[in-house]
Amino acid sequence: MPALTFNKVSKTFGDHTVINAFNADIHDGEFLVLLGPSGCGKSTLLRMIAGLSDITSGDLLFDGSVANDWEPKKRGVAFVFQTYALYPHMTVRENIAFPLVMDAFRKWYHLPIVNIVARHRLMKRADIAERTLGIARQLELEPLLDRRPASLSGGQRQRVALARALVRNPDLYLLDEPLSNLDAKLRTQMRSEISALHHKVGKTFVYVTHDQVEAMTMATRIIVMNKGIVQQVDTPDEIYDHPANTFVARFVGSPPMNLIPASVGNDALQLSGKLAVDHAAPLPSRRHMTFGVRPEKLTLHPAGEGRLPAQVAVVERLGAETVIGCRLMTGEENNDQRLLEHDLVFVRVSGNPKVRIGELCSLDYQAGDVLWFDIDSGDRIFPGQE
Amino acid sequence: MMTPRKLAVKALRYTLIGILVVLAGFPVYWMAATALNVNSQLYGTGQVAWPQLQHLPDLVTELGNVPIGRWLFNTLLIASGGTVLSLTLGALAGYALSRFKFHGRGLVGFLLFMTQVVPEALILVPLYAMFITFGLLNSLWGLILANVGFSLPVACFVLKGAMDAVPYEIEESAIIDNCPRFSVLTMIILPLIMPSIAAAAVVSFFAGWNEFLFASTFLMDRTLWPASVGLASFVGQYETPMSAVLGAALVFSTPAIVFFLLIQRKIVAGLTAGAVKG
Numbered sequence: 001m002p003a004l005t006f007n008k009v010s011k012t013f014g015d016h017t018v019i020n021a022f023n024a025d026i027h028d029g030e031f032l033v034l035l036g037p038s039g040c041g042k043s044t045l046l047r048m049i050a051g052l053s054d055i056t057s058g059d060l061l062f063d064g065s066v067a068n069d070w071e072p073k074k075r076g077v078a079f080v081f082q083t084y085a086l087y088p089h090m091t092v093r094e095n096i097a098f099p100l101v102m103d104a105f106r107k108w109y110h111l112p113i114v115n116i117v118a119r120h121r122l123m124k125r126a127d128i129a130e131r132t133l134g135i136a137r138q139l140e141l142e143p144l145l146d147r148r149p150a151s152l153s154g155g156q157r158q159r160v161a162l163a164r165a166l167v168r169n170p171d172l173y174l175l176d177e178p179l180s181n182l183d184a185k186l187r188t189q190m191r192s193e194i195s196a197l198h199h200k201v202g203k204t205f206v207y208v209t210h211d212q213v214e215a216m217t218m219a220t221r222i223i224v225m226n227k228g229i230v231q232q233v234d235t236p237d238e239i240y241d242h243p244a245n246t247f248v249a250r251f252v253g254s255p256p257m258n259l260i261p262a263s264v265g266n267d268a269l270q271l272s273g274k275l276a277v278d279h280a281a282p283l284p285s286r287r288h289m290t291f292g293v294r295p296e297k298l299t300l301h302p303a304g305e306g307r308l309p310a311q312v313a314v315v316e317r318l319g320a321e322t323v324i325g326c327r328l329m330t331g332e333e334n335n336d337q338r339l340l341e342h343d344l345v346f347v348r349v350s351g352n353p354k355v356r357i358g359e360l361c362s363l364d365y366q367a368g369d370v371l372w373f374d375i376d377s378g379d380r381i382f383p384g385q386e
Numbered sequence: 387m388m389t390p391r392k393l394a395v396k397a398l399r400y401t402l403i404g405i406l407v408v409l410a411g412f413p414v415y416w417m418a419a420t421a422l423n424v425n426s427q428l429y430g431t432g433q434v435a436w437p438q439l440q441h442l443p444d445l446v447t448e449l450g451n452v453p454i455g456r457w458l459f460n461t462l463l464i465a466s467g468g469t470v471l472s473l474t475l476g477a478l479a480g481y482a483l484s485r486f487k488f489h490g491r492g493l494v495g496f497l498l499f500m501t502q503v504v505p506e507a508l509i510l511v512p513l514y515a516m517f518i519t520f521g522l523l524n525s526l527w528g529l530i531l532a533n534v535g536f537s538l539p540v541a542c543f544v545l546k547g548a549m550d551a552v553p554y555e556i557e558e559s560a561i562i563d564n565c566p567r568f569s570v571l572t573m574i575i576l577p578l579i580m581p582s583i584a585a586a587a588v589v590s591f592f593a594g595w596n597e598f599l600f601a602s603t604f605l606m607d608r609t610l611w612p613a614s615v616g617l618a619s620f621v622g623q624y625e626t627p628m629s630a631v632l633g634a635a636l637v638f639s640t641p642a643i644v645f646f647l648l649i650q651r652k653i654v655a656g657l658t659a660g661a662v663k664g
Contacts, residue, residue: 052558073564085559089577102564110569119573164563 003028004049004172004204009058011044011228018044019228021058031198031205033215036225037251042208043082045225046174049206050079075172078165082177084157086149092160093145097123097132099168104128135163155186162194166201175207179214191217212252216240224248242371246290246378249371255295255323255346261375262291274330277307281367282383289381290373295348297369300324300355306362312355313344321350326363414639421445421633441629448630454637456609457616460526462641464601464612465594467530468537472590473583475534476541481571483542484549485557498539506536506599517604524606532600537590544589548582549575584649595642613638 004026011019019041026032034042047053048060051072059066067075086095101122109118122128136142139159149157158178165173175194179187195218198205209215215222216236224231224239232244243249249257260271264287269279271291303309314325325344347363355361372381422437422445483495513532522528552575560570576583598614605611611619617638620631
């Protein structure tokens with residue numbers, strides 16, 4: 001199996017830089033997720049691994065060999081496209097068998113008309129037919145083998161695309177947002193199936209998504225990207241618990257991490273400019289920074305009991321838990337009628353706490369759950385280590 | 387149960403369709419009826435409005451005096467040769483214009499379009515001079531080449547448009563599956579644009595089938611004439627055997643009608659492809 005190394009890989013379209021000096025290693029057998037918002041360059045990166053897009057500068061190494069100019073077939077990869085890219089004029093059986101048939105083609109088989117005859121003959125060859133059937137059984141596609149893609153549901157098409165990727169038993173699987181066209185329920189199901197598949201085949205998977213839930217549930221490692229620049233490379237737990245910067249803190253987690261502008265004056269902490277808080281832990285040695293805390297690390301209390309007085313602005317009941325969006329009572333809240341998510345502090349509590357919109361409450365936290373970020377660069381800062 | 391209003395609308399619709407069918411079909415009928423009449427009646431006042439089958443042997447004898455089979459074969463050769471050449475080159479050129487970015491791509495498209503603006507008659511003389519130089523005068527292959535010059539750009543544009551509508555990811559998927567470029571075109575793209583290929587085939591085929599101007603100019607040998615030139619040769623200085631002309635026209639039209647009927651279902655899909663976002 002190839003180990004992949006990106007060495008200062010960049011990609012530009014005209015004057016527009018999509019990927020800027022990307023460095024990363026992809027290890028054998030891991031499930032690596034490229035996570036980032038739309039347009040951050042993650043799909044371009046995947047296409048560069050597959051050989052579908054040229055690399056503007058830098059090197060992509062397959063097992064230490066520079067592979068920038070390798071043809072896609074030399075790379076031995078399978079690619080699952082967002083739109084599945086099935087061949088509409090072929091049956092499911094023909095779609096799945098296509099990579100095997102192509103591998104068995106001799107040069108002169110590619111002549112027009114000869115290729116039709118050769119394809120039909122090779123489809124009947126015992127090893128190809130058996131392998132196709134085996135993969136179809138594995139993905140529960142056997143009853144659909146003689147149907148065309150147009151008559152399949154989204155989930156079935158997705159499975160056919162996976163089967164076509166699996167059939168050649170490649171070393172590297174590249175998946176470009178393969179679940180984004182499915183409904184929520186099917187997406188959850190397919191998420192589990194792809195994870196199970198990874199464990200079963202034990203090959204390297206590189207998976208592109210903008211959905212942090214997919215990334216958190218499937219990945220062994222995540223590369224978080226923004227505007228073509230790597231923000232953090234780590235395990236899902238580390239990325240969630242110890243985000244490298246405010247972009248990662250907000251992008252990973254739903255609702256995202258609460259990020260509140262903070263300042264320190266006379267050794268006392270003030271949140272949102274006005275709200276003085278008794279913080280029983282070392283503070284960063286700078287005057288202005290960003291205070292970050294995950295919604296589940298905040299606790300909801302009746303008014304006056306917690307350190308952060310607040311007013312309920314949004315209540316999202318999710319069944320087993322409730323997400324409550326509060327506006328901090330800084331003394332200026334009457335002048336501030338904004339209801340943007342960005343301006344609210346979210347708290348996640350289990351069950352249904354029976355709070356009403358407009359109700360006064362208070363929030364509290366453990367000092368050890370707070371993360372600090374630079375107010376300008378957004379980078380994580382560690383009190384005492386600055 | 388159909389309401390009287392719906393019934394009336396339906397009746398009106400079928401009446402209109404009937405009128406249109408009669409209007410479109412009458413010339414064909416009249417061609418058959420005239421072919422099976424005697425010339426003396428046609429130039430007098432006694433023409434019978436329906437085909438007189440007893441004159442069929444006379445017509446066959448009259449048509450037997452000219453090499454109509456040979457002319458039809460020539461027409462078929464010109465039409466099908468031009469179609470195959472136009473579709474083959476049109477598919478390759480259309481694929482290049484649709485998928486590859488190269489300098490002068492816009493110019494190539496413009497020049498192809500310009501071939502449709504120039505009337506055939508305008509380039510007849512320069513083409514004649516070229517044909518003399520290349521030894522293509524009095525040759526069916528030369529005529530096929532001249533025709534392809536006009537039908538290829540149309541085929542190219544029709545096929546390019548259809549290829550533009552094929553998602554690029556399908557092609558990339560085939561490349562990942564180890565399919566070379568040429569096979570991507572022949573095994574993936576072309577089967578997906580069959581309706582447009584049928585439409586381009588019809589345009590090219592009928593351009594060749596109806597060929598007259600180039601054929602009457604470039605072909606001197608009577609046995610090389612296509613049916614269109616052969617038909618025109620019936621017209622004499624003092625007399626035109628009208629029943630023979632229309633009998634030959636009937637024979638000439640039949641293969642074209644059969645070809646069209648065979649391919650028409652695909653053409654409609656091809657001509658409307660891309661009209662709405664699918």
